[in-house]
Structures are given as C-alpha cells and as structure tokens.
Amino acid sequence: MDGHRPLPEDVVIDILLRLPVESLLRFKCVRKDWCTLIRSPSFIEKHFHHKNNCARLLVCNLKVAREVHPIVKSVAFSLLPKEIVPGVTPEQKILLQLPRITHFMCVAGPVDGLFLVQKKFYGDDVCLGLWNPATKEFRTLPPAPFEIEGFFTNHDHQFGLGFDLLTQDYKVVWIRVFWDMPGQGANNRVYACVYSSCNNSWKHLTPEFPPSSTLSAPLDATYLNRVYYWLCRGLDDIYTIRSFDMGSEQFGEIQVPETSQLVLYDPTTRRVTDLGFQLDLFIAGCWVFNYKESLVPIKRGNETQGEDNAVEQIEHYFYTIPMDEASS
Numbered sequence: 001m002d003g004h005r006p007l008p009e010d011v012v013i014d015i016l017l018r019l020p021v022e023s024l025l026r027f028k029c030v031r032k033d034w035c036t037l038i039r040s041p042s043f044i045e046k047h048f049h050h051k052n053n054c055a056r057l058l059v060c061n062l063k064v065a066r067e068v069h070p071i072v073k074s075v076a077f078s079l080l081p082k083e084i085v086p087g088v089t090p091e092q093k094i095l096l097q098l099p100r101i102t103h104f105m106c107v108a109g110p111v112d113g114l115f116l117v118q119k120k121f122y123g124d125d126v127c128l129g130l131w132n133p134a135t136k137e138f139r140t141l142p143p144a145p146f147e148i149e150g151f152f153t154n155h156d157h158q159f160g161l162g163f164d165l166l167t168q169d170y171k172v173v174w175i176r177v178f179w180d181m182p183g184q185g186a187n188n189r190v191y192a193c194v195y196s197s198c199n200n201s202w203k204h205l206t207p208e209f210p211p212s213s214t215l216s217a218p219l220d221a222t223y224l225n226r227v228y229y230w231l232c233r234g235l236d237d238i239y240t241i242r243s244f245d246m247g248s249e250q251f252g253e254i255q256v257p258e259t260s261q262l263v264l265y266d267p268t269t270r271r272v273t274d275l276g277f278q279l280d281l282f283i284a285g286c287w288v289f290n291y292k293e294s295l296v297p298i299k300r301g302n303e304t305q306g307e308d309n310a311v312e313q314i315e316h317y318f319y320t321i322p323m324d325e326a327s328s
Helices: 009-017 021-027 032-039 041-049 307-318
Strands: 056-065 072-079 093-101 104-111 114-120 126-132 137-140 153-164 169-179 189-196 201-205 221-224 227-233 239-245 251-253 263-266 271-274 285-291
Touching: 009 032, 009 041, 021 032, 032 041, 056 104, 093 307, 104 153, 104 285, 114 153, 126 169, 137 307, 153 221, 153 227, 153 239
Parallel strands: none
Antiparallel strands: 056 072, 056 285, 072 093, 104 114, 114 126, 126 137, 153 169, 169 189, 189 201, 221 227, 227 239, 239 251, 263 271
C-alpha cells in the first residue's frame, strides 16, 4: 500500500464542478466514470449554475463589404473578461472568426450556453444551426416542413430558441409571413413551426395573429423564464415586442428604449464604458449576449466532433469566400 486514499466521490464532483468546460472536456479522457459523470444531465445543470461559472459578455460583430460582389461578410464572436474596469477598453478573446462568408444572417440566444445561428441563401431558402461555443459543437437543423401555396411571396421570418423545463427539451420556434401581393399585405398568411431537439423534428403551430398583422425581421432578442422575446418593427415604424412560451407553445405581444452606440453603463458609478467595437448598423448588425459556458451536448448519440472539424463545419455551413474571389 502506498498510504494514499482515493478522494471521496462528493469531493471529486465538487472539484470538477469548479473547472471550466475546456478542462472538463480533457478530463473526460482520464477515467471512464468521469466521462459518464461529466456527460450526465445533473452534472451539466449543476456546472452551468455553479458560482464559478460566471456570466460574461459575448459580442457577435457583423461587418459587410459593400463594394464586393457577391456581398462578403465578416463575423467575429468575441468574449469579454469577467471584470470590466470603467473607462478602460477590455481585452477581447476571439472565440470564432469568419472573415469571408456570404450567407450569415443573425444569431439568437444564448439558452444554457447554446446559440441558434441563421443563414439565408439567395431567394427564400433559410437554414438554422445550433452551436455551443464552449464545447465547440455545431449541428445543422433539419428543414422545416412549411407547405406554402405557390402564389405567396415570402415577406418575413423570425426565430426563437428556448428550453421546455417540463419535457427537458430545447426548442426552436420559426415564424414565417407570406403575402399574396408583394408590398400590399392585405391577405398575408402567418405560418409557424416548433423544433424539438429531443426528437430532432419539427411540428406545425397555429399562430393566433390577426390577418392584418405584420412581422418584421428581429432586431434584438432575449429569453427569460422559458419565454422568448424579440423586438419587431412594423411597416408603420412602430416597434413591438413579441413573445413565445416554450412550454405552452403560445404566442403573445407587448412596448420599447433606444441607443445606437455599443456601451456598458454602470449604474453604481454612473459611468459609460466604450466596449471597443466598430459597428456597422445600417446593413449589418451586432449582438451582445450575457454568456455562460455550458456542457450541454448538441451532437446526437455517439456522434463526435473535434475542435478543428467544428470550425470547418461552421465555415462550410456559411460558405467561406476565397480571398481571390472576394477581391474580384
């Protein structure tokens, strides 16, 4: 005997809960029982809510090269430090940088550390994907089964990501608005589907919107207590807030602030700190998230995905423009 006693299981769990996701992913290879523990839903939930897993600001900054055809976009996801000193521009940690892509549209979330990303091809084709920046996993969602009459024209669409606590299911709601006469909106139709990550499938919803209602592209989004909210702008330039309850799968509506600079306001010191981002607000966008690392898996079954492969998959998902093609 070497005189060393193994640590009690509860002590081991307490130590592991304090570690960042990057370390835990490596430790899954140390022992089989550690791998089983780290993958368990109870450990994932405890780790996400642990006091050591502090929320940080994550910024998605989208820029557009207007002079290039096809239009080329650059997207950078930057994580800011836990402590931001008033008046001092913080250091940015780049989680993902896509310098030359075409199809990126927007990102929603996070919900338990997961993001919903959207790409749109020329025309009306839209694809969605789930991304976990901490585990570096990415998964494309199956196509939604919208059955639209041929004479309707796509007018708008909106998305939401959330969690159904009762069924322990991550859901995505997708709303689409079609007009039978472009620019008129007299006989618009609203279609909606909800995606279940447990079943990896969509089902149709019946949104109770008035026939005259007009939805517009989401300008900002947030999620709280299983309800997803997004900011909308009508044709009359009046802003509204729409909502979707992930549990009851019911829609709702509510009213709004304004600013155009990306700053952080400290109500204690009453100081405004420039976060150091050059924004392109006219035809691009910028999203700011209160982000916490998460171990929630998005791959199914025994699927595996390395860090390098995940980045390649995201680049392929949005289609990266080669340098020589982008400059032509």
